[in-house]
Amino acid sequence: MATDVIMPQMGESIAEGTVTKWLKQVGDTVERDEPLFEISTDKVDAEIPSPTAGTLLEIVVPEGETVEIQTIVARIGESGESGGGGSTTAPDKAPEKEAEKAPEAASEKAAAPPASPGPTPSAPAASAPADPAPASAPTGTREERIQTKSSPVVRKIAAEHGIDITTLNGTGVHGRVTKQDIMAVVEVGVPASPASAPASSAPSATVPTLPPAPVGTGDRVEPMSRMRQLIADHMVASKHTSPHVHTLYEIDMSKVDALRRQHKEGFLQRSGAKLTYTVFMTKAVIDALKAVPVVNASLNGTDIIYHGDINVGMAVSLEQGLIVPVIKRAQDLSMEGIARSLTDLATRARSRKLKPDEVAGSTFSITNPGSYGGLIGMPVINQPNVAILGMGKVEKRVCVVDDMIAIRPKMYVSLGYDHRLIDGATAEQFLSTITKTLENFDETAL
């Protein structure tokens, strides 16, 4: 009678454990209390002793696999016993109970014939049931595929961040999505669309590897900070994924300028935040995204996800790099709400006080090269968005108005967009909506 070895419960709140290492192989003899395997739960590693003496007949849960507590992870019995060889399925409670009483009996048997590790046919038989329908095979329901590809912790994180686990290629056993995999997606916000994976890997195969840059005397070499590395990876992935096109508009900011001067004192008193060009622009972008929803979308393979909320990512430059905090549900915000969010997010971004979910989930992004004097930027799309708007500096320029030469405050705006989804005409429609909104800004919104 084989004894089932189960995933032990290492604590009240612990629902699952990962087998990190088998210290014995199938066919090995083990003593009772001899270390049998190692598990890992959160920040705790533990060595699990064998519940009984005998021969390890079968390893049910391979290294790297995470299972719920009480799951059978291995079988120990008399050498030569089949270990179930797949036939003893349906592990009900009974064998577990017996397992607790079995040790003495089993150890007697083990003492006698540990000579040969038994007919090894148990090895191939063992690996078969341990292999729960390769995750890649499109069998079972969608729910089942999600279950086999992840642990409860990972599913919880995925649900919180609206990530579809089935679209991810995990680095765990059988493509299982590990906590690190999911956190990488949450933090960097890269491929919400699986399309980016093939798309980015395919071209990279044809991109020749560059020779290393030469280092001369007097040069200084230092490692990129982790933020720098994340930005680098994100930018390369974006350029590989999306064919970028940029369209430029020039906007007459006279109306905005006048309103800003007229309202800035009162606005500051009411909201505690400054009435900047960015506030006007964000408002105009939100209205344009409502009018042209395909710009507020993501691609998921051949599916287009039209986002229900407008979450505007705002690029904030930091000493060490760049971060894109997100104004969530911006469609519900007043001008004051927008201004307060902008100030709050930028301040906390600079003091590095943002929470991880405040830099995730954007559906469109805005960057402001104009704040440093740039006239026009050609921004790279913040994946998985499909477009990004760049604001140029507002400056007085000579222009022709009604066949007369006039001086007007002007701003160039650029839209970088993913040509897989957005065509030039759509981009024009989006930018002209913004232009109209700003040039005829509705004072009642203030």
Next chain:
Amino acid sequence: MRRSGKIVDTLLLVEHPHVVTKGSGSSDAHVLVNDEQAAAMGLSVHETTRGGDVTYHGPGQIVGYPIFQLEGEERDAHEYLRRLEEVIIRSLSDFGIEGTRDGEYTGVWVGPNKIAAIGVRLAHWITSHGFALNVSSDLRYFETIVPCGIEGRGVTSMAELGVRASLDKVEDRLIAHFADVFGRDMQEAKIR
């Protein structure tokens, strides 16, 4: 040795040279320097048998290794982690620092930044490995790793928060709170 009763429950508090250690859950992607760069910074990289991801140890940091035989109700891996956090939170509070737990990530945090890392191993409910508390660590060394594999969070130290305390002072508070939280009499033996 603890299992066979050759030693009693023991708490080791030490300071390490610059070193990066990887736990069982480590991803190489979380070590951000290559061997040459690490060598140039006087940093060595080691693999360990504790739980958790990669971390850094170095001067100005108290590393604690409790070797305790957990008994009865103490035999709860998460409860043990929470108790280690409690010891550190109480010790920080003695210096006017409000350390908190994060629902998701083990360790002790001040705002979004981690001040103490935890990674442990259990064998026969005997604890090993433990925690690392940044007292006056050179935080630049954390730039060489993604601490505990959690991206988007920072690290801090008591010194960075404006508390200039000697390692001895902090160790005294840790020992006192270990005695309370774990209900063990503590006798100090210096091995310096």
